[in-house]
Amino acid sequence: MDLENTFKTGRWCKVIEVKDFVTLNITPYTGDHKFLEGPTARTSKLWDICKEALKEERQNNGLRDVDVNVVSGLTAFEAGYIDKESEVIVGLQTDKLLKRAMKPYGGYNVVKKALSEHGLKPNPIIHESFSKYTKTHNDGVFDAYTDEIRKFRSLGFLTGLPDNYARGRIIGDYRRVALYGINRLIEAKKEDLQKITGPMSDATIRLREEVSEQIRALSDMIEMGNIYGLDLSRPAQNAQEAVQWTYMAYLAAVKEQDGAAMSLGSVSSFLDIFIEKDIQDGKITETDAQEYIDQFVMKLRMVRHLRMEAYDQIFAGDPTWVTESIGGLLIDGRSKVTKTSFRFLNTLYNLGPSPEPNITILWSKNLPKGFKDYCAKVSIETSSIQYENDDLMRTSSNCDDYGIACCVSMQELGKHIQFFGARTNLAKTLLLAINSGRCENTGTQMVDGIPFIEEEYLDYDKVIANFKIAMKEVARVYNEAMNIIHFMHDKYYYEKAQMALIDTNPKINIAYGIAGLSIVADSLSAIKHAKVKPIRDENGLTVDFEIEGDFPKYGNDDDRVDHIARDVVEHFNLELEKLPVYKNAMPTMSVLTITSNVVYGKKTGATPDGRAKGVAFAPGANPMHGRDTHGVIASLNSVAKIDYKDSKDGISNTLSVVPKSLGATPEMRIENLVRTLDGYFGCNAQHLNVNVLDRDTLLHAMEHPEDHPQLTIRVSGYAVNFVRLTREQQQEVLTRSFHETM
């Protein structure tokens, strides 16, 4: 089929712009979920094989198999299948299911470490090459790091920086391969390259090199298709090919890169256009359509990267963040919900609950009721999906074709990328303010110019003045680290396959982040509204705090403390915005911890809010465990006060409720969850994870993991198989507030 004769034509025919194709050809669906079909026998057969493989993986300490002889790449492996006869969508990262591959360009040491933890070593030739001849991103970064940056990193002020692993977070517009075919994409890139001419500044030279690499990656992609007998050089000709081609493009990305988050974008309603056409033409049935999506999603669930154990502390449960964003509205007000939006959610029934792909609902108050109700039902029954505020993001960026990178970060598809920056520990930064610029644990001088606080009781204004100095300096060091990291990543581990599917010279934002917000807010509230006496050791370092009197706590819809949280976010973001960024990227910030809230806690001494040394932080922008005593909505409202304009990379919040607190009957639970989402996003909040679980289920799963292989729980911006968390992380999840109505 000739796509231009089959679909409504427009701009997309002249330039590479999938969004235009979607806007012109989408068929919004306003009904309910009753049309959905169950899995086919083939799908079920494949999934049974996968479940068996997953079990082996769990039993084998999280690694089923790994290839130590091959450096991964688009064409590095022969074709791999789960069960060839049953597969309607093919393609694996390696030649075998759940077999991981080495991607050493991010950092060879990490690969070596990951293998040695399983008693393995890389093939000697690869070892020689990466020890002697081939430089990696990690090597480059540490060549350039200053002593100061190293100090901030090792003492836990900056944690999880992508300086020894791949940065991820870039979303290729994988739909382009299906809509245009690779030949056309190569043509367009070649035209771009011709236009990039002198004078030869650093930026121009770099861009010419990058586009040339992209063109090579596109040729490799064709080659990769050939290995599976697929002709990716041309556009997809039918629904099955559209799904297959899109998956192949994504597969290219995860063969080449192992970034922390390798997100998918927003493909469901694009694919729906091809599916709808084939259904209209009587070529396929609903069962076929669901089979494509089930098998596509199954493949996404099997994506794996080679990780070392230490990595698990910041990103627990082996996540891959294959984030797929579903729903939202078009700028013209029509809904982007299609039948394929439902089909994606239906995989959580056909294949059972799962953390991946990280299904993210772009919520608008104007989404069709049938879809809202279905999302709520899926949340209540699987705890596998998260929500982001489409009304807020669409209107503030004037963009209706975006995906979520990783957990919470908006990214316009094919036109915008981001530089991932992990986060800084704001609670430790506050302690600098009270310890004359020294690390509270080691006494190391981190920041100069902060006067010692002599008074017996902390004075709010003095602490704030010191805190501002600390924030300014921490922001400076953080920015320096980020510039080095992304310079080196571009140089040694450039995402050529993904960037080949993105406009040449896209918009870039640099994604800074903070952790420990609730602790900072409560600490400052305690200093302001109660009396806080620091207990110091012989070196004058704080070891504990005595609090006299009560104070308002973040998480109770109380402006006296919520505005402190809001203002701290605003202030730190302003400090970051002042600093120059590599490639002129736009500075943005997130309030997000992934699961690093546990390690951050470990590295942080006692804080003035009464939190003891070593205790885990609350995740993301969540209030501290047990301090939100006025119920769910008061807690949500506190978080909603953080202004999105100050935290454009996202504000993560995780809500855990027991089923009966949502209402007495299943219908009421759905209704009340929909209202909660409408209400929260109506307050301009940005993100919400929803868990509907009984604590007892989790306790049971800790003792009998074999009974709960698919039990899924949302943590900060992604979901995990609960049984794949360490015991410590499981405990931490259990101590969180599980809201129960009185």
Add this chain to the structure above:
Amino acid sequence: MPAGLNCWHAFVLNSMSSTENKLIVHSIESFGTHDGPGIRLVVFLQGCNLQCKYCQNADTIALKGGTPTEMESLVKRAVNMKTYFGDDGGVTVSGGEPMLQSKVLIPFFEALKKEGIHTNIDTNGLIRIPEAKQLISELSDLVMFDVKATTEEGFKTITGAKGLGRLLENIQLREQSKKPYWLRYVLVPDYTDSEESLRWLIETFSGNKYLEKLEILPYHKLGIYKWESLGMDYQFKEIKENTPEQIERAFEMLKPHFKDVIVK
């Protein structure tokens, strides 16, 4: 009972004169999904004129304690929740017995009304002072009356006091003012679940036009721990929770006679 029945009235007068626009709050639940329609801000007020043997919130009974809270701050909380209320959510005052503080509830409800927020009182229905009557007959958008028992003796056994007559008068007042209300009935095995009791409910209320819903609350002992932590004796320990058959039987019997009967 800790503060005897005799002195509750004095407490009401006292608390009203001394705290003006403050309500004595036991606790706040911003995600009330069981106390009236929709999502509700539930303000649990401190102090009760009864001492029901199965009270789930035993810590709200004492007339001492609680946090004096500016009415305005509660209005603000409710206003902050408007986006969640949808068509039918709003504010519920519960307790304890909220009508003990009805003098302050009047400006509170007036302020909520001004904000277009739906109001509801969850009451045992015994208080008959003018302010309580005003709330029942005019101000509250909804009233949920607890029907504790179907005879005066039964009422005394469960609550420690007689009061069925006053409750019926208040329900009648609501019915006459042509405003919607719900009844909540705790189904205590052997105490309130006899056929006779249920028949009394049907005879007494099934003709009431403005009775919109009858909620059957199965008996459970979730509140026991509060009694124990207060050092009080939970006298209903021996009573077993209802069997599903008992609940089903009551539901089937009541259902045909009312607009809407639900089991919580």
